[in-house]
Amino acid sequence: MASPHPVFVSVEVRALVVDPITDAPVVILQVAEGTDLLPIWIGGFEAHSIAMAVEGIKPPRPLTHDLLKSVIELTGFEVVGIRIHSMEDGVFKASAQLVSAGPPRKSLDIDARPSDAIALALRAQAPIEVSQTVLDLASVQKQSVDEALRTLLEQLEPEDLGQYEM
Numbered sequence: 001m002a003s004p005h006p007v008f009v010s011v012e013v014r015a016l017v018v019d020p021i022t023d024a025p026v027v028i029l030q031v032a033e034g035t036d037l038l039p040i041w042i043g044g045f046e047a048h049s050i051a052m053a054v055e056g057i058k059p060p061r062p063l064t065h066d067l068l069k070s071v072i073e074l075t076g077f078e079v080v081g082i083r084i085h086s087m088e089d090g091v092f093k094a095s096a097q098l099v100s101a102g103p104p105r106k107s108l109d110i111d112a113r114p115s116d117a118i119a120l121a122l123r124a125q126a127p128i129e130v131s132q133t134v135l136d137l138a139s140v141q142k143q144s145v146d147e148a149l150r151t152l153l154e155q156l157e158p159e160d161l162g163q164y165e166m
Helices: 044-054 064-074 114-124 132-138 145-155
Strands: 008-018 025-031 036-041 077-088 091-100 107-112 128-131
Touching (some): 008 044, 025 114, 025 128, 044 064, 128 132
Parallel strands (some): 077 128
Antiparallel strands (some): 025 036, 077 091, 091 107
C-alpha cells in the first residue's frame, strides 16, 4: 500500500549531456546528500533553457521560462519548489508548487513536464525534489561522477528510465 505522504528527496542539476545513441539531451539530477543519479531525457529547447539558467546567462529578451516566471510573480504568486512525483508508463510526472503572498495565502500545485519545471525552478532559485519512489524506480548509483555519466549513457536506453513527452 502506498504511503499517504510520499517522501521527497532534494536533488540538484548535476549535468546536462547529449545521449550519443539518440542524440537527445539528458539532464542528470543528483541527490543532494547522496550518490543516486536520476537521468531524464528531455527536449532540445528545454535543455537550452536549463543550460542558460545553470550558467547564469541572461538572454536579451525573455525566453518562455523567464516569461512564465514573470507571469507567476505578476499574479502575486511565488515558485516555492518543484517535485518530480511519479512515473506513468515510463514518463516522469512533475509539478510546480506556487504560493501567493496573501492574505489569504493560496497554494497551487501545477502539473508540468519535469524539464519545464526544472527550468522554472532554476530561474526562481526554488528547490527541486524527487519522490523516493521515483528514485527507487529510475535512479542509478554513482561510482565516480565521470564514470557514472559515461557508463550511464552507454548502458541505458531512454525507454528504460522514462521518456520525453510533449
